[in-house]
Amino acid sequence: MPVYNLKINGQSQTVEADQDTPLLWVLRDHLDMVGTKFGCGIGQCGACTIHLDGSATRSCLLKVSMVENMEITTIEGISEDVSHPVQQAWKEIDVPQCGYCQAGQIMSATAFLNENSNPNKSEIRDAMSGNICRCASYNRIERAVELAASKMS
């Protein structure tokens, strides 16, 4: 089985996996990094969102063989102590209900705010529309992104 060298959250990781294994399952099953969630497997729900060279990407559609030598950031790399302004905003607004989709939501929000630090409501809604929250905590996601933007500016 092929071996891949991955750069995840600033650290080098070596994994042995079939070339077609999605990064999602490499993270979850091979590396025990379970913060990245499985929701649909076809890039529709956003639960598995990670950053690839800084861009929000669906890890369920990303074959491990495609991501060598790229910077991979997962929810575990955002901060482990809730120190990132997006996490702080999520906590202050008390966004989660079941919480399952929230790692993906936070990954989409951080990538978006890195590109647009002063978004309006309509831009926030567009940027976050790729992430489904089945509990429909959408009002709070919207407010948390606004709050995070103000913290980051």
Next chain:
Amino acid sequence: MSPSFSRRSFIKTSALAGGGILIGFNLFQACKPETTPPVDISQLNFNDFNAFIKIADNGMVTIFSPNPEIGQGVKTSMPMIIAEELDVAWDNVHVVQGALDTKNFTRQVAGGSQSIRFGWEALRQTGATARQMLVNAAAAKWGVDASTCKTDSGVIINSNGDKLGYGEVVQEAAALEVPENVTLKEPKDFKIIGKDTRNVDTDKIITGKPLFGLDYKEEGMMHAVVLRPPAFGKKLVDYDDTETRAISGVEDVIKFGDKVAVLAKDTWTAMKGKKALKANWTSDSKLENTEEHDKILTDLLNGNDFKTMRADGDVKKAFAAADQVIERVYESPFLPHNCMEPMNFFADVTAEKVRLVGPIQTPARTAKQVAELLDRAVEDVSVEMTRMGGGFGRRLYGDFALEAAEIAKLAQKPVKVIYSREDDMGAGIYRPSIKYKISASIKDGKITGYHLKEASVNSNMYGLIPNFFPAGAIENYQVDVAAYDSKITTGAWRAPYTNFLSFAEQSFFDELAEILEIDRIKLRLDLLQKVKGTTDERIQYSPERLENVINVAVEKSGWGNAKEGVYQGFSAYYCHNTHVAEVADVELENDVPVVKKVTCVVDCGIVVNPLGAKNQIEGGVIDGIGHAMYGDFSFKDGAPESKNFDTYRLIRINETPIVETHFIENELSPTGLGEPALPPAGAAVANAIKAAKGIRLYKQPFIKHMNTKAPLG
């Protein structure tokens, strides 16, 4: 309803070896109304308690909460109630999901928005009892009467102003008798209840810590992905696993019943292995289609094969004497639950024990079913609950845990069963497809009769529902149900029975008001007047509380004074013991109705945690709108026509209104919030769309039945 119980039946204390006191209580025993202890309390040991308060020598309090957490917030709100009466600072409270054993699971109740309602009195009594024991211990130490002492945030204070921290008297308290008569706080003195309190798991959720069933793993565990019959009514003939077994990493292929499990060391390999299976299926009966269901349900509605759930007066007579009879039919599709975390469960079956771990709303029933399936004593089965990535009713059913147990037994290895989204949507226990026919008789401009007929796939309506509004408000009133026996599995879906019924009835009353040329609000309020002072004990709702939420919603939403271009729709409903009124504001964008705002007024009694409560309301309203607008699930040849989110539409953030929530302030015992905001939402939106576009919607999803191709949002 106030639960009656003896404290002795569910509280027991003990000193901890390492210092501190452990107060055990049987939450499920205590939270059930009118329960009696299963056995003599003196025979119980700590294994009979499923929730614990631990007070350490340093005064820190740990509350072990056994309740399933599916996103409804009880892991935060139930400990808040204990902490309030215990009178400790919330910052000094640490909440832990309790480790449980089967013995305790057998007394578990969960679901139906009932945790807070049933828990309220018992949780308060538990906290207050513990507090009184600490006070008694301090009073003994000081040699004063306990009644002269008070507490403040974990400190006991006597009349001289002397102070002792809880931690300083826990050892003595543990040795005391459990007091029988304790005083509960007055609601005006609450310091924790009624204060915004953040979800206790938030830090873990937003840093990606393992919490959910899908995150659970053990050394040597196999990942199992299961091939199930591709349609309801199909059976397995045979299968060929040659290609599957050739995949590196596939460890085993196991047939059980009409299913085949592929076991591998990782999920992806197991998924690939399943794809490579070649199976032949057969069916010994005709496979079902949505078109046929439509015809069957329509025939049922028009037939005479009904079971009467409630009949007041004589509807036949009222209809015969009417000036006018208004009759409308409302239709809904099936709905899948689509929890974001697909179904999954861990099982380890050995000669000694059966260990189950995962997301489940009903561990008691699941433990029992697994014991029966494996022919084991229920005492051998333990269930550990993980946090759940949504429930919505799907995790009331333990079918996935049974699969895990069966595979683990056959494989003789610990196994975690994982559903793909396609598995999850295809092997569902769906909200059944339902049709309602509602008829009203009008005489001299008044509603004299109301006849509701339900035709449902399998069964839908539950015993108490026919006693909801408008029962009691209309002299001649009848509710009839008919069902078609289907092979498609159906069951509870968030706000079971009322999630669609509320849409039908609240749309009907809106249309009645138009036909009768009566103000929509007045029509509802006039009906409620007739229920006031009713002696009918079957009536579930309070006309006064429903009237109040309606009036407050009128005021808060600016009903009747909407600015130009804003069209409002009204809806009010009682279910799950909570009264709710909603006003939807719709605007037209390129002639397409867009829901901009929903004003929601809720009477759930005392609001334990306003921050969490508002989250439930916002989510419930948007969930209700999303499914009314987009939820569409049909069957062809016994198989669902949607399998994943590319063909099944869930509401997204850019399609959501802002929800403005108002709680009625009162000191009544609290009721649940996980469900009641959902049912009124569909009708509020439909009634607003009628105001905006003149289109009256009778069928869900609205998107399919609107005269427009543009997306609604």
